[in-house]
Amino acid sequence: MEKVLGFGGFFFRSDDPATLARWYSQNLGVLEVPTDYGGTCWQQDAGETVFAPFGRDTTYFDRPAPDSRQPAQFMLNFRVRDLDAMVAQLRGAGTEVEVESEVYPNGRFAKLFDPEGNPIQLWEPADPGAGA
Numbered sequence: 001m002e003k004v005l006g007f008g009g010f011f012f013r014s015d016d017p018a019t020l021a022r023w024y025s026q027n028l029g030v031l032e033v034p035t036d037y038g039g040t041c042w043q044q045d046a047g048e049t050v051f052a053p054f055g056r057d058t059t060y061f062d063r064p065a066p067d068s069r070q071p072a073q074f075m076l077n078f079r080v081r082d083l084d085a086m087v088a089q090l091r092g093a094g095t096e097v098e099v100e101s102e103v104y105p106n107g108r109f110a111k112l113f114d115p116e117g118n119p120i121q122l123w124e125p126a127d128p129g130a131g132a
Contacts, residue, residue: 007049012074012118014116019115024114027089028078028086029042050077061119062119063113072117072119074119075119076118076119077121078121078122080123080124081124083099083124086122087110087122095112096112097110097111097112098111103126105126106123106125107126108123108126109123109124
């Protein structure tokens with residue numbers, strides 16, 4: 001059976017695409033989409049990627065008030081090398097980040113929201129070499 005190799009992109013609606021793309025680039029290092037075919041796209045490091053549909057009634061990635069009345073349809077999860085360094089960087093740039101106190105067998109997690117209220121989870125794998 002042929003299988004996909006990984007994500008080739010993630011496309012979603014935004015109230016201000018240019019500003020949001022710049023926020024992801026400046027705060028998380030996700031390069032903006034190049035303006036021509038010769039440009040460089042963001043390259044992710046090799047590692048496992050979880051693809052997990054959730055039930056429609058999940059509250060796992062609910063938005064904060066006042067956006068809580070409009071449930072999010074997705075949550076981005078980014079693997080990070082050093083969760084503490086990434087959290088410090090984000091907080092230094094004025095982004096509120098909640099670090100989970102529990103350390104799980106597969107690593108550590110933190111939660112934040114982009115400027116448009118989209119949920120993001122940061123994951124520092126327990127074994128960075130394995131990515132799981």
